[in-house]
Amino acid sequence: MLPRGPRAFSQAAATALRPPSGSAPERLCVAELPGSELAYFAEGGGGGDGGRPPRGFLPPPGRCFSFCVPSGPSAGERVRAARLHRRAEQRLSREPFGPGGAAEVLPLLAYAGPSGSRPEKGFLVRDRRRLPETERALEDLVRLILPPPARLLSVYEAAAAEDGGGGPLWRSLWRLQGAPESKVLLGRARVAGAAEPALHPAAPHLLDGAAVFASFEAARASLRECLSVIPEAKAVLDLVDGCPVHAKKGDFPVIVIEGLDATGKTTVTHALKDSLNAVLLRSPPPCVSQWRKVFDDEPTLIRRAFYALTNYIVASEIAEQSTKSPVIVDRFWHSTAAYAIATEISGKIQHLPPVHHPVYRWPGDLLKPDLVLLLTVSPEERIRRLQGRGIEKTREEAELEANNIFRQKVEESYLRMENPACQPVDASPSREEVLKTVHHLIKKQCHFP
Structure with missing residues (x-):
């Protein structure tokens, strides 16, 4: 000794x-x-x-x-x-x-x-x-x-x-x-x-089942390993296994609204639902809400596998609804990936994987929306809006409020997403001005049959 x-x-x-x-x-x-x-x-x-x-x-x-x-x-x-x-x-x-x-x-x-x-x-x-x-x-x-x-x-x-x-x-x-x-x-x-490497040591492994799942099968494989310790995993797998593989979008546009809590997603999505006569969907969908608390208390890897799979459930709903009307989606894959990247990469914004890194690319087997809008407000305005809401926060949402650097990494990860990219929309002005901007972008980039 x-x-x-x-x-x-x-x-x-x-x-x-x-x-x-x-x-x-x-x-x-x-x-x-x-x-x-x-x-x-x-x-x-x-x-x-x-x-x-x-x-x-x-x-x-x-x-x-x-x-x-x-x-x-x-x-x-x-x-x-x-x-x-x-x-x-x-x-x-x-x-x-x-x-x-x-x-x-x-x-x-x-x-x-x-x-x-x-x-x-x-x-x-x-x-x-x-x-x-x-x-x-x-x-x-x-x-x-x-x-x-x-x-x-x-x-x-x-x-x-x-x-x-x-x-x-x-x-x-x-x-x-x-x-x-x-x-x-x-x-x-x-x-x-030791000298700092050119790439954060966690970055090369983000897509091989560490946090960001590049396919349905990768996420499913991780959740299957939880069957013996998380009983709810079987219910989730039964649900996703009943969804069609490689769901295809219909003729009507699919518009995703992304953003941190208190950036105005609820206001914008409900307004678009009415003005476009659209169907409003959410990710994760209500059918898995009873299991969210269970998986939110699990490690990042398991939590992200759960949320990745719920995106495929939403994709099957999008495929069905977009044959009949426009579809508005409150969060989708970009949220899942942005939070996972910010969690797994320690340090500050400069330590994130560089622009055009594969981790920012949309999964090849997941239904792709026509347009993704990212609502943004200043940190001060977001905190002001959060005060008094009384909504139970996930562990990561709580960290957004407590850790300014984590919030910055999430926001920057959103901005680096590709194919489709997130188009930022300043959600600080009045409700009318924000909706006017959103409608302009939809009219410019989406085709309605």
């Missing part, structure tokens, strides 16, 4: 904490710091970015810990990892880790480079006071949450230099065994800051 205390660690670091020659390639990680700043660092392999100390780690006597939830390429492995990560996240929100606790918990992503395997989600725990109970609580949590082969806990400690300055940062990797206090040191590696 490691010597206890900063001085003992410093003495051991001079002789024992050196990466062996021919060691495994360095592991890359990114932690999301307060303020949504991203801190990239490398473990082993010589130190990432010239050996410079990474941001986000505490000087002695503080320590940091991390652990990740392993995943895999199959839908079943991804679902199991998502549920384990969510379970760990919930426990880390309590004492001694949560608000008012002794430690600070930050999101972490571990990856193997731009062309490596799927990143693993995890947590970086910063223990400023170096409390023994924090380490014990973390070890107990990892033993409880993760299966035996994956019970790994990283401990980061800075070796204090002899002259009193900051020494290098080292990571010790421990495998936790079944009994309390029983663990084996697997190795040690130098930790240093």
Whole structure:
């Protein structure tokens, strides 16, 4: 076991904490710091970015810990990892880790480079006071949450230099065994800051079942893996399996109204329903409303699979109704994708996938609308409209209000959508002016038989 205390660690670091020659390639990680700043660092392999100390780690006597939830390429492995990560996240929100606790918990992503395997989600725990109970609580949590082969806990400690300055940062990797206090040191590696990659490490995997589903079958495969743990999943699958595959639009136009809550979607959609003598549909549709609360409490992966599948239910309704009249849709695929992208990509707007990335493209097997209008208002106006509405919020809607950066990422993701793109409409003016603008765009771009 490691010597206890900063001085003992410093003495051991001079002789024992050196990466062996021919060691495994360095592991890359990114932690999301307060303020949504991203801190990239490398473990082993010589130190990432010239050996410079990474941001986000505490000087002695503080320590940091991390652990990740392993995943895999199959839908079943991804679902199991998502549920384990969510379970760990919930426990880390309590004492001694949560608000008012002794430690600070930050999101972490571990990856193997731009062309490596799927990143693993995890947590970086910063223990400023170096409390023994924090380490014990973390070890107990990892033993409880993760299966035996994956019970790994990283401990980061800075070796204090002899002259009193900051020494290098080292990571010790421990495998936790079944009994309390029983663990084996697997190795040690130098930790240093790493250069930020050109593309966020989560971006290459967004479309392979991580959050944004590019097809009906991809979303269905993920929800099928939930049958044994979420009874409502069977009811949802029975419903979507009864929908026609590759539903086709009729001759009448299909117009989608997108936007955050309190941007005026209800006002606009009902006005268009009357003025165009149209059918008004909503995504998700009322037929799944009894299951929304269940899936809103699930991890992002499962929640997004549910909402992705409800889009195909709406598509079947659109296909039927658009043969008889115009169709207005209150939200559709763009909402599902925008929230998923903003959730999965940590950091700020600049860390989103670039414009024209495949994640912004409409699924090839989903009925495509003729026009998508994105209603926008200023953040201040949206908050003013939200006050006093008394509507129960989803977890993501609550985060829109609490996290300005998350809101910005959702809005920017909307604007990057392609084929069809979202056409922004300023919904701040009077009701009459907004409807005049909307009618002008519909008349200009939609054909009525």
